[in-house]
Amino acid sequence: MLLKDKPEIEPSRSILFKSAAFLAYDAQEYQSCRDMITYTLLGKPDAIIKAEMKALFLEVDALLQKVPSKLEEIKTKIALLEGGKEIIRAIELRFARYGLI
Numbered sequence: 018m019l020l021k022d023k024p025e026i027e028p029s030r031s032i033l034f035k036s037a038a039f040l041a042y043d044a045q046e047y048q049s050c051r052d053m054i055t056y057t058l059l060g061k062p063d064a065i066i067k068a069e070m071k072a073l074f075l076e077v078d079a080l081l082q083k084v085p086s087k088l089e090e091i092k093t094k095i096a097l098l099e100g101g102k103e104i105i106r107a108i109e110l111r112f113a114r115y116g117l118i
Contacts, residue, residue: 024060031062038073049076 020030038053052072054077062070095101095108 021056028059028063028066030060031057031066034060035062035066035070042073043076045075047081047084051081054075 018035020026023030034053034057037088038050038057041047041050041053051074054074057066092105095104098104
């Protein structure tokens, strides 16, 4: 991250962020992957790295749209509990009261 704002350190900067993006992808940390892709493209990557990052971005974006959010995962687990649906409804009402949903 120390190289994030140093586009003059190319191509090392792009290569490091590209590697970090693929590591995050392999770890299924898709939001972190998208962040690393963004940092890569904010520099001055060569055409090959730019093409790789654009392709990876499209793949990650599709995965993020399919992957349920952490909130949805928690709601699914709560719904399985006895009285879970009432708990979820109470949480949603509280969130709505504060304008969060």
